[in-house]
Amino acid sequence: MSDEILSNPKSERVKRIASLARKKERQAHGRFIVEGPQAVRELLIHRPELTETVYTTLGNEAWQSEIDRLASDAGVRLERATGEVITAMSETVNPQGVVAVARSWGGDVADVLKGARLVAILHEIRDPGNAGTVLRAADAAGADAVIFAGESIDPFHPKVVRSTTGSLFHVPVAVVDTLADAVDAVKTAGLSAFAADVRGADVLEARAEGALAGPIAWVFGNEARGLSEPDRALADRSVKLPIYGAAESLNLATAASVLLYETAFAQRS
Known part of the structure; x- marks a missing residue:
């Protein structure tokens, strides 16, 4: 896990992640966003190989330690971010403090x-x-x-x-x-x-x-x-x-x- 806390909601990386709300961008990059502790938890448990990066706020939320552990166990990159950054990445108006970027798949x-x-x-x-x-x-x-x-x-x-x-x-x-x-x-x-x-x-x-x-x-x-x-x-x-x-x-x-x-x-x- 990086010690740096992402704090600029207007950075290119944040804009790139936010753009995955659009189908054209998802198809171009083969990535999509997963929002909220429940969905991210299930992603890390059942499809960890598809998980690219998990971004979370640094707080005392009940889900924090479990998400951290699951990401660590799966060898997934974990980044801390401010609430403003998480909001900028998310499509929801009131995100729950965690967003993951995952690789999309096309099952035959x-x-x-x-x-x-x-x-x-x-x-x-x-x-x-x-x-x-x-x-x-x-x-x-x-x-x-x-x-x-x-x-x-x-x-x-x-x-x-x-x-x-x-x-x-x-x-x-x-x-x-x-x-x-x-x-x-x-x-x-x-x-x-x-x-x-x-x-x-x-x-x-x-x-x-x-x-x-x-x-x-x-x-x-x-x-x-x-x-x-x-x-x-x-x-x-x-x-x-x-x-x-x-x-x-x-x-x-x-x-x-x-x-x-x-x-x-x-x-x-």
Whole structure:
């Protein structure tokens, strides 16, 4: 660890790190930022080889000693910085005193699907909070991979990374150009593709048939438009969640969480 404390929020290094909030800069440098003690902790525990540098304030925060130890154990460079510098590096208005720079990765879709039984495909998901929440739910449900397809948001967007609360570092992630590429890949890997769509059959039918017990890749569409007819045609079947109350609909992240868990329950029963 360097004894120097970074104190100039307008330095070139700080500007370079802050620029990683932009997709173009992330792609150009192959780096992204991880903010907050929980996400940085998970990065250091599960993907230390990707961690380039950790920047923290010098204080008595509860997480300080653990982050220091994890960085030291992983051989990761640790730098102290003022709160102003951390704020300048961060995308959040009120950062929590720690930022890491990590190398992004592009998992080959065929590799991440080897042996997979539960997969989430995000097609044209634009909201970073939704994307991160679905990835977190997939992690919690024991999914084997998450695929970002088409014009979906970049999985390394700072808001996506934050909303996964570390799950980005637990689950293999791949990015593909089109939904057709994603569906072809999961079918080649031996999974059925199920489209989550309000025009599909009730999930209780699929449950009763035992269809949820097999290897499944769930396709989740755009928050506003859902899946188009050609998109649905790529799937083996379309499934919806019933609405028993007066709610007009469920949002994407909630529906995805329920369907992923329904499948996880079926596969484990």
